[in-house]
Amino acid sequence: MKFLSVLVAVAALAAQASAHYTWPNLIVGGVNTSTWQYVRQTNNWQDLNPVTDVTSTDIRCFDSLESGTASTVSVAAGATVGFTVVGNPSNLYHAGVVNVYMAKAPSGTDVAAWDGSGTVWFKVFEIPAATDGGTSITFPAEGLATVNFPIPAQLPSGQYLIRIEHIALHVATTFAGAQFYISCAQVQVTGGGTGTPGPLVAFPGAYTGNEPGILINIYWPIPTEYIQPGPPVWPASGSGGSTPPASSTGAGTTTKATSTTTVATTTKASTTTTSSTGSSTGGTVAQFAQCTQEPQPACRPSPARSSTVSVPGFFGVEED
Ligand SMILES: [Cu+2]
Numbered sequence: 001m002k003f004l005s006v007l008v009a010v011a012a013l014a015a016q017a018s019a020h021y022t023w024p025n026l027i028v029g030g031v032n033t034s035t036w037q038y039v040r041q042t043n044n045w046q047d048l049n050p051v052t053d054v055t056s057t058d059i060r061c062f063d064s065l066e067s068g069t070a071s072t073v074s075v076a077a078g079a080t081v082g083f084t085v086v087g088n089p090s091n092l093y094h095a096g097v098v099n100v101y102m103a104k105a106p107s108g109t110d111v112a113a114w115d116g117s118g119t120v121w122f123k124v125f126e127i128p129a130a131t132d133g134g135t136s137i138t139f140p141a142e143g144l145a146t147v148n149f150p151i152p153a154q155l156p157s158g159q160y161l162i163r164i165e166h167i168a169l170h171v172a173t174t175f176a177g178a179q180f181y182i183s184c185a186q187v188q189v190t191g192g193g194t195g196t197p198g199p200l201v202a203f204p205g206a207y208t209g210n211e212p213g214i215l216i217n218i219y220w221p222i223p224t225e226y227i228q229p230g231p232p233v234w235p236a237s238g239s240g241g242s243t244p245p246a247s248s249t250g251a252g253t254t255t256k257a258t259s260t261t262t263v264a265t266t267t268k269a270s271t272t273t274t275s276s277t278g279s280s281t282g283g284t285v286a287q288f289a290q291c292t293q294e295p296q297p298a299c300r301p302s303p304a305r306s307s308t309v310s311v312p313g314f315f316g317v318e319e320d
Pocket residue numbers: 018019020021094320
């Protein structure tokens with residue numbers, strides 16, 4: 001009996017530690033910079049666990065237990081930057097969506113010494129779920145090893161925090177079930193424009209946890225639509241300027257699992273390199289095909305960590 005309970009405990013621990021991730025690297029100029037160099041070290045740098053309390057201060061930068069020692073890096077307005085996923089495995093393993101927010105440090109305050117408090121955050125990029133009225137729901141961010149996005153060209157010069165979050169929705173059917181994987185980077189934006197970013201939100205404050213895009217059963221019934229949490233992306237698509245619109249299908253270049261250094265191209269988990277840089281329309285289809293053809297961790301929960309019920313019309317829910 002004791003042996004059995006130990007086995008169960010070990011299995012539970014293994015399941016808990018097996019499928020989370022962090023965002024420790026900022027990609028600047030196509031280079032994957034060092035771990036926690038320009039990104040503030042997060043509380044979960046060892047255990048990889050997510051934030052689940054959206055009212056916690058840790059929903060902001062998840063660094064309450066760490067001393068902020070990150071450096072600040074210069075990036076040009078209009079340039080593409082990104083974050084790299086590190087975990088086990090090192091990709092956005094869970095079904096979910098991505099948001100990227102920025103906030104300008106108050107004048108006279110070094111961003112390295114700023115906590116990001118206040119109603120100061122605006123969204124610059126997102127990768128929502130894709131729905132088609134109830135036949136299917138797909139997550140274009142699922143399986144990504146990097147997420148790249150443009151710094152808006154209209155953004156005024158100055159020091160900013162960049163906050164990225166992956167909201168994992170595989171166990172989001174109960175309140176506080178959604179898992180937030182968060183990091184904040186410190187940048188000095190140069191050559192900026194004269195735009196006025198907005199709408200502005202605060203963290204905590206932006207989410208209640210009851211949003212239809214956060215408290216959601218993504219399995220059954222298949223959602224007819226998906227409402228991305230948070231404010232709309234700034235600047236709005238079609239509002240002019242030279243910034244590519246952060247489209248609902250995830251503009252920006254992405255790197256699939258297994259590649260940690262290639263950031264300028266879209267690379268699949270296999271060795272196949274596609275030319276879908278800048279658009280994930282083709283990538284989404286390819287990713288879906290990949291999932292149906294070769295069962296893998298990025299596509300479905302492994303048997304050891306899942307409870308799959310073989311009832312027609314019911315989809316197994318990953319537990320961790
Ligand atoms: Cu996980």
